[in-house]
Amino acid sequence: MTLVEKTLLAHQLLNDQYGIQAIYGYKDPMHELVGTILSHRTTHDNEVTAYRTMRERFPTWEAVRDAPLPDLIDAIKTANYPEVKAPYIQQLLTVLIAERGEANIDFLADLSTEEAMQWLNRLPGIGPKTSTLLLLFSFHKPVLPVDTHVYRVTQRIGVIGPKVSAGKAHDLLLAALPADAVELFNFHKHFYWHGQRTCTWYTPKCSECVLAPHCDYLKSGKTLILSSTPSRKK
Numbered sequence: 001m002t003l004v005e006k007t008l009l010a011h012q013l014l015n016d017q018y019g020i021q022a023i024y025g026y027k028d029p030m031h032e033l034v035g036t037i038l039s040h041r042t043t044h045d046n047e048v049t050a051y052r053t054m055r056e057r058f059p060t061w062e063a064v065r066d067a068p069l070p071d072l073i074d075a076i077k078t079a080n081y082p083e084v085k086a087p088y089i090q091q092l093l094t095v096l097i098a099e100r101g102e103a104n105i106d107f108l109a110d111l112s113t114e115e116a117m118q119w120l121n122r123l124p125g126i127g128p129k130t131s132t133l134l135l136l137f138s139f140h141k142p143v144l145p146v147d148t149h150v151y152r153v154t155q156r157i158g159v160i161g162p163k164v165s166a167g168k169a170h171d172l173l174l175a176a177l178p179a180d181a182v183e184l185f186n187f188h189k190h191f192y193w194h195g196q197r198t199c200t201w202y203t204p205k206c207s208e209c210v211l212a213p214h215c216d217y218l219k220s221g222k223t224l225i226l227s228s229t230p231s232r233k234k
């Protein structure tokens with residue numbers, strides 16, 4: 001079986017397990033963009049609370065931009081690392097409002113995927129993970145967010161090599177999958193859920209995993225050294 005065939009097989013097996021979802025996300029692309037920054041290394045509930053508190057205290061994006069930094073940090077404190085995220089949010093809004101005259105990114109719908117990625121990736125605090133999440137969830141563009149779960153599971157089953165970086169994994173997986181936003185959304189969601197629920201960092205539940213017959217990590221006796229997997233706790 002080629003790596004492309006294996007990628008498509010794993011995609012199908014998880015489609016069967018979790019079911020096909022229509023693309024969903026926040027209605028407002030600005031919510032998706034700032035929410036994605038808030039969501040890094042925190043739970044969904046903490047992200048939602050941080051976003052809601054921020055918008056209650058600072059109802060306009062201009063007010064968020066101009067808020068005293070300690071006040072904004074306090075407003076988003078339920079999201080981890082608020083002291084890192086708050087300056088990024090303010091820098092992002094400063095650039096966005098200066099360039100576009102308002103905090104509105106609806107125009108990205110009219111750009112090509114490449115143009116939209118380039119435009120987003122030069123903004124403060126925005127990297128490939130945030131830009132692919134935004135472009136896929138809000139604008140239904142055919143990109144693939146590769147977060148820690150997607151990276152780990154695809155590397156363990158062996159469709160991504162042991163030394164491949166997360167950035168390179170994005171390109172390899174994208175080339176193997178149909179260039180279709182719904183397919184890519186489902187691939188992302190299903191591998192994300194599988195990494196959260198079954199193929200967890202320290203104790204993957206291989207006995208209940210539908211990918212087990214095709215998993216290089218399991219076949220190796222879980223001895224493969226993978227760049228996506230942290231060293232085990234002593």
Ligand code: SF4
Binds near residue numbers: 199206215
């Ligand atoms: S068999 Fe185990 S290591 Fe392989 S994908 Fe499934 S849970 Fe992860």
